[in-house]
Amino acid sequence: MYEGKEEVNVFQTVKLYAFELACLLFMSLEEPNHIAKLSSLFNIFLKGFLELPLNFPGTRFYSANNAANAIRTELMMIVKARRMELEEGKKDIANNILLLLFAGHDTSTVSITLLIKSLGEHPDVYDKLLKEQLEISKAKEAGELLNWDDIQKMRYSWNVVSELMRLNPHATGAFREALVDIEYASYTIPKGWKIYLSVASTHKDMANFEDVTRFDPSRFEGAGPTPFTYVPFGGGPRMCLGKEFARMKVLAFLHNIITNFKWEVLKPDEKIEYGPMPTLVKGLLIRLHPHHIE
Numbered sequence: 001m002y003e004g005k006e007e008v009n010v011f012q013t014v015k016l017y018a019f020e021l022a023c024l025l026f027m028s029l030e031e032p033n034h035i036a037k038l039s040s041l042f043n044i045f046l047k048g049f050l051e052l053p054l055n056f057p058g059t060r061f062y063s064a065n066n067a068a069n070a071i072r073t074e075l076m077m078i079v080k081a082r083r084m085e086l087e088e089g090k091k092d093i094a095n096n097i098l099l100l101l102f103a104g105h106d107t108s109t110v111s112i113t114l115l116i117k118s119l120g121e122h123p124d125v126y127d128k129l130l131k132e133q134l135e136i137s138k139a140k141e142a143g144e145l146l147n148w149d150d151i152q153k154m155r156y157s158w159n160v161v162s163e164l165m166r167l168n169p170h171a172t173g174a175f176r177e178a179l180v181d182i183e184y185a186s187y188t189i190p191k192g193w194k195i196y197l198s199v200a201s202t203h204k205d206m207a208n209f210e211d212v213t214r215f216d217p218s219r220f221e222g223a224g225p226t227p228f229t230y231v232p233f234g235g236g237p238r239m240c241l242g243k244e245f246a247r248m249k250v251l252a253f254l255h256n257i258i259t260n261f262k263w264e265v266l267k268p269d270e271k272i273e274y275g276p277m278p279t280l281v282k283g284l285l286i287r288l289h290p291h292h293i294e
């Protein structure tokens with residue numbers, strides 16, 4: 001805006017900047033002529049909308065009224081055009097909702113199921129986790145719901161979930177396309193090739209994790225694993241959109257079940273099948289024992 005100019009009118013340029021930004025953010029309007037037209041109508045409107053309501057030609061109020069009507073007509077045309085675009089793009093919207101329903105449903109179901117199994121089989125982990133969750137509930141009033149700060153306090157709980165996701169990644173991998181030729185470990189991946197990023201083998205790489213098959217939530221203490229060695233939610237700009245939502249969903253469920261019940265896994269050796277997500281073949285049967293902790 002100021003490039004190549006020696007003198008500028010600050011108020012006018014900032015006003016245009018603010019108006020352009022509002023048009024872009026609230027209406028996705030970018031076309032300069034369209035914005036300029038709206039902006040000049042707006043200036044007339046702003047000058048007269050707080051004047052005495054003398055509605056006859058020649059008064060500021062009269063001009064403001066006319067400008068407001070012209071702006072309304074423009075806005076209604078934009079709304080009409082957007083409605084038509086929306087109608088044409090209905091399939092895209094349905095596809096995006098389908099993606100969200102798929103991505104947001106089976107993944108966290110797997111996290112919670114594996115967590116319940118693991119806690120039923122590791123009483124020491126159950127006890128430590130219960131202690132953390134009770135500290136949170138004791139600090140709350142009766143009936144007070146969990147909030148974002150409580151979720152942040154569930155560090156050990158999330159370390160346990162993280163270790164379960166390391167050992168049994170819910171999404172076994174993700175796809176990428178090479179945008180340029182890539183040299184990697186003395187191989188050349190040519191531009192345009194499709195790449196499958198294997199989460200499972202990344203998590204079991206002995207160069208990055210000691211005793212890779214051992215269940216050990218303490219791996220996530222402190223700084224945790226080296227970046228990109230632990231990728232249950234993928235990585236880079238296309239990383240899982242729902243990571244924080246999933247964390248909240250899993251931890252809120254855990255808080256409620258562990259502060260009310262202890263449980264035993266009825267078939268501890270139940271097999272895990274990958275189809276494509278890790279699923280217990282019989283769905284995991286448990287016996288619940290309610291407890292009332294003051």
Ligand code: HEM
Binds near residue numbers: 105238
């Ligand atoms: C424990 C639960 C979850 C796991 C392990 C998980 C894992 C993943 C992985 C590995 C990817 C591919 C990322 C990449 O290509 O780098 C992904 C993508 C995605 N996930 Fe999740 N996810 C989980 C929960 C959710 C939830 C709850 C939602 C939304 C409600 C969600 C929405 C998405 C979306 C929209 C993408 C596509 C992102 C893109 O392509 O830009 N995920 N997820």
